[in-house]
Amino acid sequence: AQSVTQPDIHITVSEGASLELRCNYSYGATPYLFWYVQSPGQGLQLLLKYFSGDTLVQGIKGFEAEFKRSQSSFNLRKPSVHWSDAAEYFCAVGPFNTDKLIFGTGTRLQVFP
C-alpha cells in the first residue's frame, strides 16, 4: 500500500539549533516527493520537491532534503532554525501522471528562543 510516515508528531528545538524532520514512504513506482509547510489556519506552502537527479535538493527558507532510495526516506533538514520556522510540516509523495498526493500526518515544530 502507498503511504507516507512521519514518525515524529511533535519536535521542539531551540532557535539556532539544527533540525531534521523524518519522512519515510512506501510507493510502488518512482516517487515524486515533496515537503510542505503549513502555518496555523493557513494552506500549504511548498518548501521543496524531488523528481529526479541530484538526491540532495534545496528549497526555500534555507531548507534542504535528501532522497535516499535504499532507505525509502526523504528527510528535511535545516542547519539553523529560526523562530519563524515554527509550523506544521508535511511530507508527501505522488505519481508522475496525476497530482493525487499522499500526505504524511505531519510534524509540528516548536521553536524556543
Place this chain on the structure above:
Amino acid sequence: GAVVSQHPSWVICKSGTSVKIECRSLDFQATTMFWYRQFPKQSLMLMATSNEGSKATYEQGVEKDKFLINHASLTLSTLTVTSAHPEDSSFYICSASRDRGPGANVLTFGAGSRLTVL
C-alpha cells in the same frame, strides 16, 4: 508565481443550511483542482478531484451528494457542503494543478476555509 485564492476563509452556519466555498486560480488555468479536508492536528484527506467541464471524482468514503463539486471554468471550482451538520465542521483546502509533464507536478494550495456548523 501561481496563486490560488479560496473564499470564504472562514464561515459559520446553522445546521441544515448549505455552504459554498470557492477556489480560484488567479494567474493560471487549472484543468484540475483538488479538494481536501483537514481535521484538527491531522493530515490532509483528499476528498475529490475536480475536472473542468466534467464530473468530479470522489475518493472512497466521501459522500458526493453531501459535498457537491462544480468546476465550471478553468479558473474556478466550488465545493458546496449541503445540509451541513456539526460533524462537517472542518478546515477545507483546495489545490490546483497548473501544468502537465516532467517537473510540472506541483500543486498550488489555497489558504483554506474553516467551516463551523452550529
